[in-house]
Amino acid sequence: MQRTVSLKLVNPQVHELRQTMIYFRDACQYISNCIQQGASINRGRLQRRYYRGLREQFHLPSQMAQSVIRVVVGVYRSLRSTQKLKCIPTFRRPQVQFQYNRDWSFTKGLVSLRTVITRRRFRFITGGHQQQKYLDDTAWVCGGARLIERKGCFYLHITVEKETPPLKKSATPIGIDRGIRAFAVARVPEAAPLIIRGGSLISYREKMWRLRRRLQAKGTRSARRLLRHLRHREKRFVLDVCRCVAKMVLQYAQRSNQPILVFENLAGIRGRVRTRSKKNRRQLHSWPFLILKKAIFKKAEELGLPVTIVDPAYTSQRCPACGTISKRHRRRNNYRCQRCKYQNNADVVAATNIAWLWLNDVDRIEPGVPSTTQTYRVS
Numbered sequence: 001m002q003r004t005v006s007l008k009l010v011n012p013q014v015h016e017l018r019q020t021m022i023y024f025r026d027a028c029q030y031i032s033n034c035i036q037q038g039a040s041i042n043r044g045r046l047q048r049r050y051y052r053g054l055r056e057q058f059h060l061p062s063q064m065a066q067s068v069i070r071v072v073v074g075v076y077r078s079l080r081s082t083q084k085l086k087c088i089p090t091f092r093r094p095q096v097q098f099q100y101n102r103d104w105s106f107t108k109g110l111v112s113l114r115t116v117i118t119r120r121r122f123r124f125i126t127g128g129h130q131q132q133k134y135l136d137d138t139a140w141v142c143g144g145a146r147l148i149e150r151k152g153c154f155y156l157h158i159t160v161e162k163e164t165p166p167l168k169k170s171a172t173p174i175g176i177d178r179g180i181r182a183f184a185v186a187r188v189p190e191a192a193p194l195i196i197r198g199g200s201l202i203s204y205r206e207k208m209w210r211l212r213r214r215l216q217a218k219g220t221r222s223a224r225r226l227l228r229h230l231r232h233r234e235k236r237f238v239l240d241v242c243r244c245v246a247k248m249v250l251q252y253a254q255r256s257n258q259p260i261l262v263f264e265n266l267a268g269i270r271g272r273v274r275t276r277s278k279k280n281r282r283q284l285h286s287w288p289f290l291i292l293k294k295a296i297f298k299k300a301e302e303l304g305l306p307v308t309i310v311d312p313a314y315t316s317q318r319c320p321a322c323g324t325i326s327k328r329h330r331r332r333n334n335y336r337c338q339r340c341k342y343q344n345n346a347d348v349v350a351a352t353n354i355a356w357l358w359l360n361d362v363d364r365i366e367p368g369v370p371s372t373t374q375t376y377r378v379s
């Protein structure tokens, strides 16, 4: 598995770093133009043909010239693999890609970078968590690094890698229902569920939405600048919330014996929901389902916990106790079975059903847990 750690350089040689980034960017654009004009995207061939030119024309050190070709080839490869053949990549942002132990490394607690002029060492700042978890732990191995500039500060984004722990056995499905009003987690066999309310995130996003709309209507230059700033801030906030939720979910899961996290496939949710109000639709369309899923996947990967996705079928309508399916069981946030009078929070019911879907899929129904396929009765 891979993670990125951001290091902020202290007292950088601004002019020199900027120059390096600009040369690197221009060299990337140059190679890209050559490919546009018919050069092959084979690394070896590009290297044989353009390596010397890159070094002389853009004053690049040896390793950097190779990195330029690798970066451009990588961009073209990924465009081809995603079928975006007509896309013409442009390299606008000045940045440099470094290779560990070739043109960047750690020496005596400093980070050492090869610029177009010489090799330099910088002091750096990073979060205490990043330092402890990734840099001090020798299990994480350094890889490439990317130098960027933001608001006059220089950041080195380094990639660290560690072997993914082997997946643990799975026996207890933990169903995860991602909703808007509440995000719920439940396990089968039943234990007290975990419910995380989305209230504060909803109101925060509504507030930001209103503010954005006002600024968009204004349309001045400063309004646009503020909009950009707000967009970044909101993104960071949402990401932070999602990470906290992921942490809670994993803590909940680890209390069970051999847990497996079960998600429902939400691919179609945006198309399916039509009848809601305009405000509800807006919330649904921009709700960070995917960000949350990714955050949970990442944490599960670190712990070696298996994750799976099941197809949602009647997860919000089926009664977990008797298996009857009906739309009438659900009244807003409350679920009450009309047949057996089973009652629970609607989101918890959905999460329980998701966990059960996994049990059915793998045909491993524990004694005492009613089978869902046999008692399906659509009323």
Ligand SMILES: [Zn+2]
Residues within 6 Å of the ligand: 319, 320, 321, 322, 323, 324, 337, 338, 339, 340, 341, 342
């Ligand atoms: Zn029932």
